[in-house]
Amino acid sequence: MSRQMTSLVIARVHELALKGQNRPFFKRALYENLRYALRDLPVSRLQERALRYIIRLEDSSVWPEVAERLRWVFGVANFSLGLETALTVEAMQQGLAELLERQGPLQGSFRIRVKRTNKAFPLTSPELERELGRFVQKRTGAPVDLSHPDVTYQVEVLYDRALVSGESLPGPGGLPVGVSGRVVALLSGGYDSPVAAYRLMKRGCFVTFVHFHAYPYVRPISIEKAVELARHLSRYQPPHNRLVIVPIGDAQREIALAAEAPLRVVLYRRLMLRIATEIAREEGAGAIVTGESLGQVASQTLENMRAIGAVTDLPLLRPLVGNNKDEIIAEAVRIGTEPISRIPDDDCCTVFVPLHPATRVTVEQAEAAERAYDVAALVEQCLARRTVYEGDPFRWDPLAALAAATA
Numbered sequence: 001m002s003r004q005m006t007s008l009v010i011a012r013v014h015e016l017a018l019k020g021q022n023r024p025f026f027k028r029a030l031y032e033n034l035r036y037a038l039r040d041l042p043v044s045r046l047q048e049r050a051l052r053y054i055i056r057l058e059d060s061s062v063w064p065e066v067a068e069r070l071r072w073v074f075g076v077a078n079f080s081l082g083l084e085t086a087l088t089v090e091a092m093q094q095g096l097a098e099l100l101e102r103q104g105p106l107q108g109s110f111r112i113r114v115k116r117t118n119k120a121f122p123l124t125s126p127e128l129e130r131e132l133g134r135f136v137q138k139r140t141g142a143p144v145d146l147s148h149p150d151v152t153y154q155v156e157v158l159y160d161r162a163l164v165s166g167e168s169l170p171g172p173g174g175l176p177v178g179v180s181g182r183v184v185a186l187l188s189g190g191y192d193s194p195v196a197a198y199r200l201m202k203r204g205c206f207v208t209f210v211h212f213h214a215y216p217y218v219r220p221i222s223i224e225k226a227v228e229l230a231r232h233l234s235r236y237q238p239p240h241n242r243l244v245i246v247p248i249g250d251a252q253r254e255i256a257l258a259a260e261a262p263l264r265v266v267l268y269r270r271l272m273l274r275i276a277t278e279i280a281r282e283e284g285a286g287a288i289v290t291g292e293s294l295g296q297v298a299s300q301t302l303e304n305m306r307a308i309g310a311v312t313d314l315p316l317l318r319p320l321v322g323n324n325k326d327e328i329i330a331e332a333v334r335i336g337t338e339p340i341s342r343i344p345d346d347d348c349c350t351v352f353v354p355l356h357p358a359t360r361v362t363v364e365q366a367e368a369a370e371r372a373y374d375v376a377a378l379v380e381q382c383l384a385r386r387t388v389y390e391g392d393p394f395r396w397d398p399l400a401a402l403a404a405a406t407a
């Protein structure tokens with residue numbers, strides 16, 4: 001590649017996502033998140049201009065890695081590879097040639113769209129579009145289609161240089177993580193809860209993960225899965241990752257000794273939600289997220305959801321409530337959590353529980369059952385043995401949570 005061309009990636013934001021007064025806040029958050037996502041790559045400059053983030057690379061060989069990272073940055077609607085060239089038609093052609101080489105053979109039709117900020121440039125936009133279009137057509141044999149092209153090349157004529165960019169690739173969309181505050185997500189080892197957490201990250205939330213387990217009454221595998229899931233999801237929300245692991249096996253045993261078997265699942269869930277509410281307060285979180293989907297299992301009837309939800313005054317967000325399992329699993333595949341969720345584990349909610357738990361527990365029934373044990377003491381006792389992981393998720397050691405559970 002000739003020396004005067006600089007490799008770029010141009011990331012674009014959806015105009016609609018940027019409403020009103022939050023605009024500077026949104027732009028700032030996205031800027032910071034992009035900078036963080038690219039922190040260890042040879043990026044010489046990151047610049048925001050008119051709803052686009054221009055990432056200048058020291059070296060075009062990192063294009064694929066930058067493209068991969070941008071798929072994790074919420075708020076990026078789409079992005080393209082580009083080049084900064086000198087302000088001549090020949091240099092722009094050279095830039096297009098380089099992009100064509102990079103992106104492989106041009107599939108289908110194309111068009112060139114020129115935006116001329118520099119009105120002193122000798123050719124008008126339509127003239128330049130025709131000139132560059134002829135060049136690409138001659139090189140590739142691909143047809144021009146002005147109304148429905150498969151690929152659009154954009155050329156921006158600035159005062160001292162031009163920006164040439166190619167095919168635009170989809171980003172993850174959504175809102176930049178951080179603009180919507182913090183939530184606590186209840187993370188089991190299953191398929192649903194990581195997808196639910198992802199959905200809230202996509203709406204701009206930092207997520208604190210909370211996992212409950214019954215080790216040593218069951219195998220420790222769910223703890224390892226929770227750590228692995230939080231690690232995977234952390235790429236979407238650096239660098240504010242937190243995972244809280246809470247042992248509840250002893251508390252479940254006390255509940256099982258005091259309460260009728262069919263009520264136990266609802267009572268365990270009420271305990272979990274009380275603990276999560278305490279953690280949410282400490283974390284400054286404004287809501288609790290679960291992976292519940294209506295009617296999926298016995299605890300997910302409207303009646304039981306009510307009996308469980310009654311113990312918290314925080315909003316309970318259930319982003320998957322209307323999804324089928326196959327839809328949820330398809331999303332888990334897309335976001336990369338499926339291979340972790342697929343590993344068989346021991347669900348703490350099945351400890352000391354009959355085959356057929358009650359599907360219609362009322363708030364009154366749950367409250368009556370809880371009079372047989374000291375709920376507040378159980379909450380405190382579980383919280384005292386929690387393990388809090390923060391900082392770099394790849395340094396989190398699941399053994400710390402195991403040790404705390406048996407201490």
Ligand code: ATP
Pocket residue numbers: 185186187188189190191192193194210211212213289290291292296297299300348349
């Ligand atoms: P998942 O696939 O997320 O495990 P599920 O279909 O197994 O969900 P349930 O077991 O009823 O459904 O759990 C409903 C929700 O309750 C989960 O999505 C999760 O948010 C929360 N939850 C359940 N078990 C735990 C746990 N051990 N630790 C933290 N949260 C949990």
Ligand code: MG
Pocket residue numbers: 188189190347
């Ligand atoms: Mg589950």
